[in-house]
């Protein structure tokens with residue numbers, strides 16, 4: 001008997017990038033905010049080891065609404081997201097189910113598993129500062145707080161203040177400095193912008209290469225991606241990498257993770273895939289292929305990660321960051337960050 005994972009994206013308006021139509025006895029269906037090239041290699045290895053086919057659909061946004069409208073008929077077993085905010089949104093909407101935390105206890109540290117078992121972090125990513133090798137002295141900037149210093153007036157580039165990566169960083173500033181302190185910070189950063197916030201993380205590095213600005217904030221793994229792309233290599237080579245706040249609280253980290261959907265039709269296979277990704281082999285692939293930091297302790301990093309060395313991470317709980325997100329978006333509006 002063939003089961004059909006129908007081309008359910010047809011006719012939707014939420015920006016799903018591809019459709020899937022396959023027949024397979026053993027399968028698991030994935031909705032992913034993560035770009036296919038980032039996780040397909042892991043899925044391929046999982047299929048090789050288990051014979052279980054992974055059908056994945058990439059969505060830029062609208063996944064929560066999609067799961068909601070599909071309800072019990074949703075084909076999705078697992079949701080992969082970046083950013084704690086999206087994981088907690090999907091959980092808060094009642095669209096997930098818990099997985100026994102014990103199954104992952106050896107691989108995923110406690111602080112990366114939701115206490116209720118409804119989502120799990122698989123990798124972490126550092127929100128780093130990059131600065132022009134030509135125009136900024138290597139030690140001239142070392143903290144997120146420095147970004148708001150008036151001496152950088154007109155020299156900083158960032159993406160939208162309402163993108164989840166920026167929102168999470170602002171949410172962490174709220175946690176550390178309070179709402180008023182965060183407002184002062186974000187206003188200072190806004191005053192230092194060289195241009196209206198735009199583009200993705202890599203576009204900021206390109207802007208440094210092109211002399212539009214001298215300093216930017218990006219997720220660390222984009223450095224690895226740029227080094228591998230001949231066109232982007234010169235952008236990466238134009239900047240120094242700074243892990244902020246090393247003599248204080250540490251660098252802000254965000255997480256990529258996974259949740260089991262409430263009505264997962266292939267629940268057993270879904271849990272097998274989660275276990276694979278949390279295993280030594282799965283975690284090592286994340287580091288070697290994507291230069292993401294494995295949540296599992298002791299897993300080997302990529303050469304680029306090793307070249308940067310160990311660093312101190314901000315230990316602020318993911319839950320606190322999630323809780324401050326709404327306030328962070330409001331702040332971006334209040335200070336008219338994107339205008």
Ligand SMILES: [Fe+2]
Pocket residue numbers: 082219
């Ligand atoms: Fe990203």
